[in-house]
Amino acid sequence: MSHLVSIDDVDMRYGGAEGTLAVSQLTMRVAKGEFAAVVGPSGCGKSTLMKLVTGLHIPQAGTVIVAGQHVTKPVSIVGMAFQNPTLLPWRTTLENILLPLEIVEKHRHRLRANKKEYVAKAEHLLELVGLKGFGSKFPWQLSGGMQQRANLCRALIHEPELLMLDEPFGALDAFTREELWCVIRDLHAAQGVTIVLVTHDLREAAFLADKIFVMSARPGRILREHLVPFARPRDLEIMYHTEFNDLVQQLHGEIAQARVVA
Amino acid sequence: MTIVTDNTKPASITRREPARINWVKAAPWLYTLGLFLAWELLVIALDMPVTILPAPSRIFEAVVQYWSPLLKNSLQTLFTTTLGFGLAVVGGLAIGLFIGWSKTIYAGLYPLMIGFNAIPKVAVVPILVIWFGIGTIPAVITAFLISFFPIVVNVATGLATIEPETEDVLRALGARKIDIMLKVGIPRSMPYFFGSLKIAITLAFVGSVLSETVASNYGLGNMMSSAQSQFNVPLVFAGLLALAIEGIAMYALMAWIEKRMTGWAHRSTMAN
Numbered sequence: 001m002s003h004l005v006s007i008d009d010v011d012m013r014y015g016g017a018e019g020t021l022a023v024s025q026l027t028m029r030v031a032k033g034e035f036a037a038v039v040g041p042s043g044c045g046k047s048t049l050m051k052l053v054t055g056l057h058i059p060q061a062g063t064v065i066v067a068g069q070h071v072t073k074p075v076s077i078v079g080m081a082f083q084n085p086t087l088l089p090w091r092t093t094l095e096n097i098l099l100p101l102e103i104v105e106k107h108r109h110r111l112r113a114n115k116k117e118y119v120a121k122a123e124h125l126l127e128l129v130g131l132k133g134f135g136s137k138f139p140w141q142l143s144g145g146m147q148q149r150a151n152l153c154r155a156l157i158h159e160p161e162l163l164m165l166d167e168p169f170g171a172l173d174a175f176t177r178e179e180l181w182c183v184i185r186d187l188h189a190a191q192g193v194t195i196v197l198v199t200h201d202l203r204e205a206a207f208l209a210d211k212i213f214v215m216s217a218r219p220g221r222i223l224r225e226h227l228v229p230f231a232r233p234r235d236l237e238i239m240y241h242t243e244f245n246d247l248v249q250q251l252h253g254e255i256a257q258a259r260v261v262a
Numbered sequence: 263m264t265i266v267t268d269n270t271k272p273a274s275i276t277r278r279e280p281a282r283i284n285w286v287k288a289a290p291w292l293y294t295l296g297l298f299l300a301w302e303l304l305v306i307a308l309d310m311p312v313t314i315l316p317a318p319s320r321i322f323e324a325v326v327q328y329w330s331p332l333l334k335n336s337l338q339t340l341f342t343t344t345l346g347f348g349l350a351v352v353g354g355l356a357i358g359l360f361i362g363w364s365k366t367i368y369a370g371l372y373p374l375m376i377g378f379n380a381i382p383k384v385a386v387v388p389i390l391v392i393w394f395g396i397g398t399i400p401a402v403i404t405a406f407l408i409s410f411f412p413i414v415v416n417v418a419t420g421l422a423t424i425e426p427e428t429e430d431v432l433r434a435l436g437a438r439k440i441d442i443m444l445k446v447g448i449p450r451s452m453p454y455f456f457g458s459l460k461i462a463i464t465l466a467f468v469g470s471v472l473s474e475t476v477a478s479n480y481g482l483g484n485m486m487s488s489a490q491s492q493f494n495v496p497l498v499f500a501g502l503l504a505l506a507i508e509g510i511a512m513y514a515l516m517a518w519i520e521k522r523m524t525g526w527a528h529r530s531t532m533a534n
Contacts, residue, residue, distance in 0.1 A: 054434040076436040086428040090449050090526045102445065103435045138526065158435070 010062030024219035037209035045220030079155035087139035094135030324496035346405025358417025408469035420451020
């Protein structure tokens, strides 16, 4: 199995030489097609990790390699989704989903001529996340959960090899969140995309991921790596099994300890 | 509702319908009428001399009597105001986009703009007269100078407040600055821009009338100042009335344009 993401001994400091050290000696690897989750105490540099992998920040020390390439500028093979769906209110949902295609070098020149093909693809994605027929609605006509589904479609439209999710379900109610866990689980299974999920929700991490990274308090580094043993496809039912709860409890303990140390 | 067996009920509803008055719609007219009535009564009650405060009836008399110079000067003022405002829209949009483009430009130019805006425009008119003589040109330029600031500030604010997440999503895809501006920044600042037009147009009237009063042979400002020197107070008030009407009309036009262009920003009214 080749690694899609390799991070080696990375230091990232904000605001010059005297600034805060956000991550230090960070090392982690994510294999192609894998679903990785990153958990840790708040302010541990999880969002910094997102920006390092996508090339929005370049580290002062160490190397970040994505898809065999040294990351020195933004890598367009990545799709991103945040807790805030940030859909543009003057565009319909469908036009919002097509937005990355107007940016990514590979697609922007083909978009006008092959509009039909791309629209069909967007509508297929909408169907996958359960938003069939909502493409012509404006984002503010959708509920929070529906906006987040559309946000996932936007992150996937340019067929990224890597999907980076920064607490995408943090602002949703418990039931909608579980529904979207299943959506993302099915997307992962269907599209074979590599996913890195940054989250506070340990059950979310345990339910979705193949591998869970536990980060320390600032400056962030990887404390432990857990392989999640549950077979796929997973059902929401597994959250009531003892093994699942043991894993969640163990994660909880490690993060609580990391907080105390800090 | 369509299949109602008891058909006396809908009939009674339709009968009552015409009697109902939409008070909200009627309110602006009624309040204006009320203002004029109260004014008229006050003048009668205090027995005001016409050289101090003419009654509305006397002002309307002046409107009829002087309708030709009033119309001519109103059109002149409307012309200088609209021209100055038009320049302010173009210039304000351009400078706003320029300032909002980068944090450095924003930091550098913003204090200059504030300082410039703080200068009373009446102090600038004499300089304009030295440069361009009296008449139309200083009026247009004063209208421009006074009205472009709110446009600049609003456009720049719209650009400067792009959500960082949106920017991250696009930059991670390899978007250049120009892409982010075209796809997000400019559409996003449009509600701010159209909103600022309502403020700018009323300020533009202030600018043009100010310049006409100080340095012109045309326009409502000039007409009012010469009427005042002849103690023709009803004509001064007729000029004010004309300005108020032009101001309301242009404001309404800007509000209408705002609503047409950026309906998405008024989402609550559209969702219903």
